[in-house]
Amino acid sequence: MIRRLKPPGIPAITAAMVILVISAAGLIMPGCQGRSGGPAPPNIVLIMADDMGYSDLGCYGGEIRTPNLDKLARDGLLYTQFYNGARCCPTRASLMTGLAPHQAGMGWMTIRDLGHEGYTGELNDHCRTIAEVLRTAGYSTYMSGKWHLTLDAHTREGGPKNSWPLQRGFDRFFGTLLGGGSYYDPESLVRDNDPVEPGENFFYTDAIGDNAVKFIKDHAQRAKRSPFFLYVAFTSPHWPLHARDSTIDKYMDVYNRGWDELRASRFEKMKSLGILHDDWELSERDTSAGNWVDLDDEQKVDMAKRMAVYAAQVDEMDQNVGKIIRVLDELGQIHNTLIVFLADNGGCAEYISSGRDKSTTALGSPASFESYRLPWANASNTPFRRFKHWTHEGGIASPLIVHWPECLEETGSYRTDPACIQDIIPTFIEVAGAVYPEEFGGSKIYPLEGLSLFPTFLGDSLDKRQIFWEHEANRAVRQGKWKLVSAGSTQYPFTGPWELYDMEMDRSETQNLIEQYPELAGEMAGAWEHWAETHLVYPLDGRDWNARLKEPVFDINKQ
Secondary structure (H helix, E strand, C coil): CEEECCCCCCCCCCCCCCEEEEECCCCCHHHCCCCCCCCCCCEEEEEEECCCCCCCCHHHCCCCCCHHHHHHHHCCEEEEEEECCCCHHHHHHHHHHCCCCCCCCECCCCCCCCCCCCECCCCCCCCCCHHHHHHCCCCEEEEEEECCCCCHHHHHCCCCCCCCHHHHCCCEEEEECCCCCCCCCCCCEEECCEECCCCCCCCHHHHHHHHHHHHHHHHHHHHCCCCEEEEEECCCCCCCCECCHHHHHHHCCCCCCCHHHHHHHHHHHHHHHCCCCCCCCCCCCCCCCCCHHHCCHHHHHHHHHHHHHHHHHHHHHHHHHHHHHHHHHHCCCCCEEEEEEEECCCCCCCCCEEECCCCCCCCECCCEEECCCHHHHHHHCCCCCCCCCCCCHHHHEEEEEEECHHHCCCCCEEECCCEEHHHHHHHHHHHHCCCCCCEECCEECCCCCCCCCHHHHCCCCCCCCEEEEEECCEEEEEECCEEEEECECCCCCCECCCEEEECCCCCCCCCCCCCCCHHHHHHHHHHHHHHHHHCCCCCCCCCCCCCCCCCCCCCHHHC
């Protein structure tokens, strides 16, 4: 479905989202077949944010200043029901391969191999990455940023590099192989296949943007007549809270009102923009979050500073998105490039506190290593429930911006059909005229799970289908307007009770309808079980994530 954006336009977009840019030089609407045999294929720029909530971006209702992402949205499309995989590694596996994360070997994390085919902790041989596929269509392939698809032990202990970026289809790589870490001195920093040191005045968000720009410029000098694929995977605004003082200063007085007022103001703005229906409800403040008014003055200063640093991280990501846009424009490639931006999961409620200095004044500096805490994550995910890890909307709802004005039926519009992370590769394959293989190197390749979003560029709807999730025994299935969802348990068999929601009437998941529609819920639960049996989800093994499944609790006395 299509909805026009409401005036006066789109506010700024925050940094935890990912942007996909596809462009084809000289492309006009009648020639946008998006298939082989059509015009020359476009460049593709895929940008992803890390641990960013659904409402953080300006164009999705947030107050953070993201003018570059906002402009992409004004000249492109915003998807209101796009879903990720609930966590860093599963999302990235599906993004790169177009498969369910378990099929690619990434049902859990890179921490260890759990001994099951769906939980090996790194990409397997039964999938192909988008870089590997686009290479066969004549694309040069580059990546700058966070990879997080290789076993940690192989990264830290000098193991095989078979699942490193260059071994999985990228011509050039700059970034980190592991997950979150310091922005000033990141672990596992690599250029191509070799470790590198950060150097003086290093700041990772800027380094990701600068190296992305370098790859584009180098390509223009070396192979400007061929298309390129660039994957830019920011770590912003993933913990730790690291940002430049000059950026933090812009937000120091913004969050003194607290998280309750922030959630309420974002909720009203999202409705005024048309992202949310007027009759949807704002979910209750998470039961684990405290009341802002109960904090003393010192605690309020500390918590407001945390959110200010988080906002600065999103702001700085947007600044680096601006660098990429400018170089494409300077090289005459902005109209020949498809740009897509998205986030890997919802806001993160994880409690992180280490570093040399735990004081409020140190927040943002190299001496500090902190997270922004559960109540702010609850606000990032406005109006939804729960967080990263879970398959309720707060964990899996992602902004998605598509910028390719020459090949869009109209710009400045919403697309409201449910879509998911597995849809990105089929989209790129269609616009590039590439072919996804059935086997490679003697290994059978699982068929793609997603749908191409290209029809929505032209104003058409997507085919009806079911979308499935599982991560750490958090389960969900989306079928039309209905969503069946379950939070994981700490006890064997690790799965909790199902809940049923009407997403047209109640996307905030406040009215559980499972008792009213038991037959529908049973049918959807059966469909989920079939998917799990055929997509390497079983056996569910909660030994390694059992402790994490306990509900997070915000305790101001621990701050």
